[in-house]
Amino acid sequence: MGGLFHTLNVGAESLYASRQGVDTTGHNIANAQTEGFSRQRVNLEQRHPSETRGVLIGNGVFVKNITRAHDSFLEKQINDTNQNLGQSTARFESMKPLEGIYSPELNNTMSNELDRFFNSLQDLSNFPEELTVRTAVRENAQNLVNSFRRIDSSLKMQREDINLRIGGEVGEVSTLLQEIAKLNIAIKTAETTANPEVSDLLDQQDRMLRDLTQRIDVNYYRGEHGMVVVRGPQETLLVDRGYPARFEVMTRGDGSNLHDVVVLDGASHQPTVVTEANKRGRLAGLIQVRDHVIPQMLEHNNEMARTFADQMNSIHQQGFGIKDFKETTGRNFFTLGDDRAAAAANIRLDGMIEESTDAISVASSPNAPGDNVMVNQMLRLKEKKVMGEGRSTLQDYYASYVGGFGLDLVRSEQVKKADDTLTQNLSARREAISGVSMDEEATNLLKWQANFTASSKVITTIDEMLDTVLQLKR
Structure with missing residues (x-):
């Protein structure tokens, strides 16, 4: 239906649309530096025209919705690479401190201690009765023992530190699952009101999902009412509507005090252990170093200590000492205790x-x-291939397993850099789509301001026309 009041309503709707545009532009500018924020835009749509006296007259504009600039497929790619990046970063960062245990800059590396011990045996071969020479042999042997024990304790200390970090990561994951579930309820509630657009809530949830995927191996999708469903390792249900699963650690029963990662998702009556099933994310990287890399290094050190002590003892038991020990034999040089492992x-x-x-x-x-x-036979151990089923000497074996660790560390760093580059490229693409351009927003602000001024002019014009009509009655 036409008339001045119809035109006044058109102007009022235009004024509202312009104000909404200014509000949205201001919202974008305010959140330009907010992590995970997606640029929002006002989508306008013209109203259906109405017929007046045989003529179709436009009914102005209305705000259809406010949507965010977002690419869900790109978001999936980012989260997929996030899982690889989280794993490679955690693996490299956990392995890097181990490098210091074998650093060649240390004066008491295993290689140096072996050299010093065998050099003192050489002196003993030349001066078998000298007290100072015998004391040097004992001191160098003790230093070698300390080196074996230092490597063992340092590796175990690093393993315990990683174990604590795993507990911390699990706590962070549990918090994220609870927050994602809460946002599911908020999104559902918002989508049942007159305004179904929840761009800010979706941005918050997407940011949490990016954080979650960097920590554990998950799959997710948006289901009913835009609520996200998250599944973890072994298809465990981590988030369903407003219900998060319990994501916890459980101490192993083998006496090691190491943590297993368990999920109680409500569908099962028993906790599901997902320690090894979790293949990606920070947790996977930490678990790989704790349960595979460090135990392998510990076993190399144990094998070397065990073989060295056995070989030395087998020779030493056949020999005779001096003074009170000049007629007795059968003594060990080293003891290994009851647990040879x-x-x-x-x-x-x-x-x-x-x-x-x-x-x-x-x-x-x-x-x-x-x-x-007998001391000359001990000296021959330096060049004798006693390690790795007779394939290498003590020094070669040590250099081999330390060198293998070094190569693994270099590969881990290279993988981390590659994953980091890929993630940065995808994040740059996301920023190009969803990021806020201050120049563009400044232009939009001028545009909406001009629209607002023009809409105001329509209203003031209609007001003047109404005054003219009222004057006709007088």
């Missing part, structure tokens, strides 16, 4: 050698202090 942690100097250097056996015959046959 933990040789590096338990290796010690034999008690007799700790008490007296006279117990160090160098002679093959009793009452022959100048006989150096």
